[in-house]
Amino acid sequence: MNRPQEIDSRAGLFSGLAAYSMWGLFPIYFVATRAVPAPELLAHRILWSLPFGLLILIFRKQIGDTWKAIRKPRTLALLALASISLAANWGVYIYAIQIEQIFQGSLGYYINPLIYVLVAVLFFGERLSKLQGFAILLACMGVLALTIYGGQFPVISLFLACSFTIYGVLRKLIDVGAMPGLFIEVLVLILPAALYIAWLNQSGSLVFGTDTTLNWLMVASGPITVLPLLAFAFAARRIRLSTLGVLQFVGPTMQFLCGIYFGETFTAAHAICFTLIWLGVAVFAFDGWRSSRPSYALRTGPAQTRQNE
Template identity: 35%
Template sequence: MKNHLGLIYAMSAYLWWGIIPIFWKQLDHIPSMEIVAHRMVWAALIVVALIVSMKEWKAFVAVFKDKVTLLRLCAASLLVMTNWAIFIWAVNNDHIVETSLGYFINPLISVFFGLIFFGETLRKGQSLALLLAAFGVLVMIVATGGVPIVSLSLAITFALYSVMKKKVSLPATHGLAIETLFTLLPAAAYLLFLDVQGTGSFAHDAQSSIMLILGGLFTLIPLLLFAAAAKRVSMTALGMTQYLGPTCQLLIGVLIYNEPFGSTELLAFGFIWFALAIYSVDQLKAQSERRKARKLASA
């Protein structure tokens, strides 16, 4: 039952991330940086309120004594803010298909960063998957005459964010609170500046104002679902469900917002999907071998 509930949490988190472009698309009349600033402010206020309501304030405050953790979370904060800004700009400028490509290749970029930052070794399946993914990106570059900057930027910033988070052991709410608190003052100052200039969107349109506040809440919900899932299921199970997000984004971009998806995109995505299939099979095989090794060791 525990594993089933964990899988439900994981699928819910990734489905949430997959359909969220529909929400942000409703705010495409607002500049992307203003949306990101609101997202940081409201996420910070909501998650801090949650920590207080859960009576975790003392444990949360204690984190501020650890300078190394704070430095890593500061770096994570800058990375996630950059990722959010790119994602929201892309969604609101008709590049949802490109965002899906970024999150499809993100697991493979993470494998590459594991090699660089943590000295991890690549299995044959992982090496082949990386080569196929790189070839898929190359196909897109050659066919379109340009680098898929949105896709690569999203994949790289989120993979680097994961590197920073891997080095920090904190509850999801505490980590997110500190990350958003780092940018709370500059984000609030920016929004105040916009309001003084008369160009801010908040409080001028009730629907947009409510949606900007909800943006902070909708940032928190999938992260809490993911944290709950991570405690109940294996990393392999989490890895298998993570493709739900970019799959939903791709379908939304093509079927709902009529973004182009021709033979070039199909060929590039095809190489990347093939790479992900190899990567997934390799992950399952590796987990099976680890289970067998543990059984032999305990026999």
């Protein structure tokens, strides 16, 4: 690899780490804004993402790409569906942090890549490698352990994993960049968000405007939402998909550590569940790394390599 490529790859790696680290620190932000009800905070997150996203589009000269996507009915319809999945995911995650269920949020994003693989097999005809199958089995055992031994079915975790998988599948069907796509999704959601905030204001239950610190924190939800995605988009173009796949576990690991920091109760059932999930994640990451190696591709052939991706 020549020097410019090394620099580009290193920049991509740091950007990927930055993106997942910002996502991993989200619990700190949502704990700081617990005084704001989850639906209002979600509405502000949508509202303040729009102007900040527009600035990014102007800076990156992607207004034209955004307009082209809006003019395509199929693209617009799929992005509208994606926006519903994204808003549901955001809202439930905020709610999870506010009711002190950070571990469930973390668990959801650990499970998410495994759900992706399962959906690819069930609905897109992709074949499951033995290691991928074993990883999914370990994840299922973890969920069962928490449900049976701990008496807590991880509904929040599974909802977060499934809703973000639906979002990812819909975005995969659309040929549009990360930032233009997000801007259109926010644009679709802006009217109901604005109407909800107006209704809260009319009923006298709007938190925004009652505390200066909370006001600024709610405004900050715009850049907090957009910046990680921007860093992720930068990284995705500069590092290998297998590297990006391993980096995605940085986020839920940091969320898990946030749960420890904030003193959430970590039971024996949690320990069993997370141990099984971590083993599944390790197997999944190893399989992704192994299948991306050139020597493995030469031994197995192109068809088998694609099967394991």
